[in-house]
Amino acid sequence: MNETIDQRDLRTPPGRLFRKYLYSIVGLAFAALAVNTGFDIWFSYREQKQLLAATQREQAASAAIQIGQFIGQIENQIRWLSRLPPELSSNEDDRLNAIRLLRLSPAIADITELDSQGREQVRVSRRVADRIGSKADLSTLPAFHSANESRAYYGPVYFLGDTEPFMTLATRGTGRDPNVIVADVNLRFIWDLVAGIRVGNTGRAYVVDRMGVLIAHPDLWPALRRSDLSGHADVRAALDGVGPPSGGLVKEDMSGQRVLSTYATVPSLGWLVFVELPLSEAYAPIYASIGRSTFLLIVLLAFAALVSLLLSRRMTVPIQMLMQGARRIESGDLGLRLAIKTGDELEALGDQFNRMAAHLRESYATLERKVIERTCELEKARDHALAEHDAAERARGAAVLANETKSRFLAVVSHELRTPLNGVMGVLQLLDDGSLSEAQRRHLATAAASGETLIALVDAILEYARLEASTETLETRDFRLDQLIEAAADLMRPQAFGKRLTFDLACDENVETFVHGDPVRLNRILLNLIGNAIKFTPSGGIGLKATAARHDDHVLLSLTVRDTGIGIAPDMHERIFEDFVQADDSIVRRFGGTGLGLAIARRLTRLMRGELTVESTPGAGSTFTLQVPLGRAAGDVAQGVLPAPSRQLRVLLVDDDPVNCEVGEAILKRLGHRATIARNGASAVALARDQAFDIILMDLHMPDMDGVEAASRIGALGLPRMPRIIAATADVSGSARERLAGASITKIVSKPILINALREAIEDEPEVGPAAAQLAAGVLIDRHFLDDQKEMLGAAQIAKLHHLLQETSDRLIQDIAKAAAIGDHVQLARLTHQLGSAGGALGLVNLFERCRELELAAPSMSPPECQNAARELAALQKASMSALDDLLAPAEQRPVT
């Protein structure tokens, strides 16, 4: 591993452990050393002090002895002189002896020899002339009578010439008339002695007499000043006979220096020898010892700190490394190897750690390898699937292309067939002007029926094409169910009777109701079934039975068509619903037909979410059962035949075919409207510009300008009141519808134009009241989408979404109202987008559309417009939500089947 990085990283943690160890060890070492040193110093200090005091006492005693000896020597000398037998020496001899003594003892300044009566015999002096035999009476001198044989006389210290300390010594000889020798001693010679006493380095000794007067001092001159020290406390105490303190006395000396002082008494003289040592010197060894101990303590402490540092590092670094390692592993770095070389449990721990990391690394590697392998496999599978998918896509593309081609072909064919049929049917309808005879009318009816059959055939083909292309959509509306069934029965009954078959119709009372559905498609299925029954029944009869089961939101219609025909072999029961299949090839020859009828019927049934099944026994007959759920009608809409139009409308009929024009005009007149004819797109545009029309009925296929373009141009005219444009075309394919939507054409009437279809298209006016109309029409919600969503998400989820949408949309509507009130376009756009998206999720298409429009238009809207739009949107949201409530409320209460 890269050690340097490790090292650097290791320094970054707070290092509490390190400091803890460091402080503990240093503290321990310090405490031990400090206590040891402290005790050592304390005892050493005490011992040294005692030793010092003892030494000083010794010095003082020694000095006292020396001084005593000095005086004692002089005493001995004069005692020798005094003991010389008087008869052995003359005065001259005495003088000579005295001179010799002066030579011997420089301290003696004067020697006087007195006889036993106190008369001066000889006086030898250093400063005055010697006197011999003067016989002066000196018997009154204290020296004379105080000196006795056993004890010398020590006179008091006196000062000669003001400055020189002197003392008188006297001894008495032995024998009957002993002489007395009196000597005056110059005590300044003690100075040599005192100056020679070494007391330490800077210490000194000095001598005071019995009165406390300074006799000798190393500096000489203090003694010459006759300093009286009896005022000093220690001198006073010593003079009073108090012994020196054992540890010495600390005091200030004459120069103000602090000294350690002690003293000793000179034997026989009673003088005091004081020995003083400055504290600075006296305690210097102690201080040095303390200093040395302290230095040693510091050195040892520094050493201890160093050792602690190393020890702490040794202890904490591996732990920190372990910690760091753990952190790295935590962050996914498994390549770490800890290099702990402590040779103890920590190293073992580090090794264990490394092994753990290695195991982890291996595990990860294995896992990774497996993941890679699995990924490879999946990729292969995916590639394979993609390849298959591409192939499928290509196949589908080809199929779609082929289908489109087929659709186009069928559309063209149907258009080409329909155009002449349109003319035929129109003329047939016009022929009945009320003046026809019964026979004519019958023929006319037959002709019309044939035409209708032909149209039906074309429609079947067309419808099949549409169903094939999945472009067929249901066109639902409210209708009377029983009327539809009875009309179908009425239509087919003649055929049945024509083949001498019975035709029974049985409807239960539930059928007598309005339902919502696609009546045209339902009728087509019904006709197909009845037609087949008649076609394939040579004898016997046809039974038609209709029942309707009412459910909460729908009516389940069950229709049974039973016949006593040739029947269908069991293996054909399902095949007959396939394209271009009939039960038997011979059937085609015997009965004709396209073979598309049942296929269309089943497809339409399924489109209506219903079921078409068959039960049949060959030779005994067949029973076809149709079960279709139908919506409940919104209201009671009277379904009258050709009801009077609500008002007369101005209709522009645009068609290049004169027959179609004529038919169309006639139908419009019949419907009570006023028609104007335009024979091509251009004239239609011109007419639309010049005259006001309520409706333009536009043929789409025109040679010069097709209907879509014409509609676009009319739209571009900017007319004050835009007429509604209804397209009339035989092509009702999806692509055609898209084109139409682009030209604002929403309504289509298929050609040939049927009078009822046209009436409905014209009557279906959106402007009657947009919201209400749309509500009634049920286009608020895309039910298919909603159903798909239900299937996909489940009822519970939808219920949750429903609830959520309720809350969200309410809130959004409030916010939109606010945003509109303050004219915040950005917010308005954002909120409408949110509402649209939310609504769209549950198929509230109208709300979604309106929201999208608002979102796009919001930036350019004026405040009043905004507020209007917000109000509209609120109404729409309310209506949409209540519609959604209706749709979902029952669904939420029962399980999804």
Next chain:
Amino acid sequence: MTERPSAFAVDRRGFIRLAGTTAAGWIALGATSDRMRVVASLTALPLDDELTRRSMIDSPTSRLGGLIVGLRQRGWVEGVNFHFELRSTFGGPDKLKTAVQELLELKPDVVLTGSTIETAAVFAATKTIPIVFATANDPVGNGFVESLAHPGGNVTGFTNSTAEMGGKWLQLVREAVPDLARVGVLFNPATTPRAGRFFLDSIEQEAAACGVSVAPAPVNASTDIDQAIRHFSEPPRAAMVALVDSFLVIHRQAVVAAAAKHRVPMIYPFHYFMDAGGLMSYGPTLEVRSADYVDLILRGTKAGDLPVQSPRKYELLINRTIAHSLGLTIPFTLLARADEIRE
């Protein structure tokens, strides 16, 4: 941690002593390093005299040499922390005045004077600059100090022979010349204390006790010396006492030469005369302690606090060769007493 004092004791003590000495020396030097001190000295001797020659300065036996050496021992090194300024008054009163003037202009820290004459001259000129006299016989009488133990003013120093020494000199010279009938006393009244009376009293007292007549022989100029001495070469048997007199010290060669020429036994107060060939001398031993006082004064002690020191030792020097040449026999009492006998 254990300590073994015995192992360290010697070294430590030695070290401390060394350190202490060094420190003391440096402190002594350091205490004066801020300013160069001036030690002035005024002498009656001519500067070419043997006793004042610079070559003698380093000799501790001479007064001047002893001072320099003593000061050096106390941390005062000439040229380093003090200047030594020597002036001679030799050449008459004008010369004395000039010399005093010169010295005081140097603003000395202390003035050393040789004898009473110079001391009086400097003392007259300043009452503030400390004065240390090397020899003065009667400082209290001269008004230099209030008392010997407590001088009080700006003067202190060392006394020489006391007044009763006159009798001592007579006694000693009489022992050498037993048949002495008269004694001549040689001095210059201008330079000897109290114009000679200081010593004459004790001499006359002693002379009266032993039946000797005293004849003062005052001299006022060097040219008078020979005449004054010659006067005592004639009977009755005479000897002479030379008093403590700077004039005589200056002219000691002339005095000794005249005494030898006229065969007059003479006792002198200083050993300088013995170096010039004198018969005998008795006086206080030259114990040079002026360095002590100069040191104390340089360190701030007031001169008035320092007691005047008196001599404690006296020495008798005899030149037996000269005695022979004069036909004298030195008795035992003198020989026993003599501190030095020169042959």
